[in-house]
Amino acid sequence: MVPDPPEIPEDEPRAYYRRLPGGIYAPTVHVQGAWNDHEQHMAPVSGLMALALEEHEGRDDLLLARVSYEILGVIPREPTEITVTTIRPGRTIELVEAVLVAGHRPAVRATAWFMATGDTSAVAGGGPEPMPHPDTWEPWDGGAVWPGGYIASLEARRDPATTPGRGRTWLRTDVELVEGGTHSPTAALLGLVDTANGLFVRQSPREWMFPNIDLTVHLWRRPVGEWVGFDTTVVFGGDGIGVTSTWLHDVDGPVGRAEQILTVRPLRP
Secondary structure, eight states: OOOOOOOOOTTOOSEEEEEETTTEEEEOGGGBOSSOTTBBOHHHHHHHHHHHHHHHHOOTTEEEEEEEEEEOSOOBSSOEEEEEEEEEOOSSEEEEEEEEEETTEEEEEEEEEEEEOOOOGGGOOOOOOOOOOGGGSOBOOGGGTOOSHHHHTEEEEEOTTOBTTEEEEEEEEOSEEETTOOOOHHHHHHTTGGGHHHHSOSSOTTTEEOOBSEEEEEESSOOOSSOEEEEEEEEEOTTSEEEEEEEEEETTEEEEEEEEEEEOEEOOO
C-alpha cells in the first residue's frame, strides 16, 4: 500500500518553517513526520537547530565539526522555540548547546563543538571513495515507502544496487529551511542527515518501528552544493536495539559521518 501524499494548503510557503516574532518558528506541512502526521520530522528540526547554533555567535573562523542531538520524545508540529548557550567559550574551540521546545516542553537537546580551521591539505586523506555523481542514478520515490510532508519535499537519486539495510542515495530539496531566510551549506546538510534511518529499511515500517533516539554527526570540512550523499548501513541487533551508520558526501567527495541509535520493536496490529 502506497502512502497518500500530504495535503498542502494553497497559502503554505515552500519552507519548513515560518519565523514569527519573539524567536518562535511555525512548522509548515513540509516538516510533517513519517511515523505520525502530527509530529515534526527530525531532519528539518536538526537543520533549524544547526542554524540557531551557527547564528548564536556568528564566527566564520570556526567550523561546526561535531553535533550530537538527543531526541527527548515526540516533537509535536506546534510553534517551536530554540534557546542557545555557550558552554565552553574559546578562541579556537567552543562547545555550544541548543534546546528546542515544542508543545511547551523540551523536545530535542543538541551540543555542538565548533573548531578553528587551518590549511592541512598537504596531509588530507583517509575517507571513503567519492560516490558517483547524482546524475548517474535514476530518481527514487521515497513517498512509496514513507508518508508525510517532509519525505514528499525531497528529491532522491538511488543506487540500483541498494538492498534492505544497505545502500547509497543522493538527496536534495528546494524547500527553504526558514521562509525568506538564508542558511549555510552545513545547516542545509544537517537538515537532511536524519533521513538516513529511513532510506534503506531492513523491514517494512508498516510492520516494525525503528525510530532513532539520537543523531551524531562529525564533519571534517564545510560541505558544498545542494546534494547530500548517503552511504548507509543499518544493523538490527537481537535485543531490540539497532544502529544506522552513514558516510556523508557532497559532490566533491566524502565530508563526514553520522550515527543513529534505534529502538526496534514490532508494530501492534
